[in-house]
Every structure is written in C-alpha cells, then in structure tokens.
Amino acid sequence: xxxxxxxxxxxxxxxxxxxxxxxxxxxxxxxxxxxxxxxxxxxxxxxxxxxxxxxxxxxxxxxxxxxxxxxxxxxxxxxxxxxxxxxxxxxxxxxxxxxxxxxxxxxxxxxxxxx
Numbered sequence: 769x770x771x772x773x774x775x776x777x778x779x780x781x782x783x784x785x786x787x788x789x790x791x792x793x794x795x796x797x798x799x800x801x802x803x804x805x806x807x808x809x810x811x812x813x814x815x816x817x818x819x820x821x822x823x824x825x826x827x828x829x830x831x832x833x834x835x836x837x838x839x840x841x842x843x844x845x846x847x848x849x850x851x852x853x854x855x856x857x858x859x860x861x862x863x864x865x866x867x868x869x870x871x872x873x874x875x876x877x878x879x880x881x882x883x
Contacts, residue, residue, distance in 0.1 A: 781871035809838035810850035
C-alpha cells in the first residue's frame with residue numbers, strides 16, 4: 769500500500785528550486801526534535817528543497833507539517849480520503865508559505881509521485 773503521495777512544484781527562491789506538497793502516514797509518537805507527542809495518522813507537509821544534479825539539498829526546519837486525518841491504522845480508504853484533501857490544503861497554505869519564505873511559483877504545473 770502506498771504511504772506517501774507527493775506533488776513537486778518548481779519554485780524560485782534563495783537556495784531553493786523545488787517545493788514538495790505531500791500526504792504521508794506517520795505512526796506518531798515522540799518527535800525527538802521537539803520532544804512533543806505526535807498523533808498517528810495522515811500528515812500534510814510543505815518542504816522546500818534544491819535539486820542539484822542527482823542530489824537533493826534540504827535546509828533543516830524549513831518546512832511545515834500538520835496532522836490532517838488522525839487514525840489508528842493505515843488503510844487504502846483513509847489514504848484516498850487524505851489525498852482528496854490535498855487540493856484544499858494547497859489552496860489554503862501554499863501562498864502564505866511561499867510569501868513567508870520569499871518563494872515564487874514558476875507556473876501551475878507539478879510532478880506527481882506515489883510510493
């Protein structure tokens with residue numbers, strides 16, 4: 769079963785040329801960077817990065833994430849439900865995220881991947 773769905777947008781900004789908007793499943797538990805307990809379920813995230821040849825360069829703590837669909841176990845039905853929420857989440861959060869991080873979207877197109 770697929771646990772991650774990602775849309776990659778081309779952007780322009782300082783040290784960044786791509787922006788991933790993704791839905792993924794997390795088992796939850798303690799986040800060892802923040803020491804907070806995170807719920808189990810499906811999460812939405814925005815992560816800027818730079819593509820340089822075959823390499824991906826990320827800056828630590830540069831993205832955002834939020835639990836959008838808490839659930840006790842992963843299932844195909846819940847994954848499809850979480851994927852269906854992606855367009856609304858992108859509309860709601862991407863413009864503000866790009867403005868905060870001085871990013872400019874280059875067109876409306878994106879690449880999809882599901883793992």
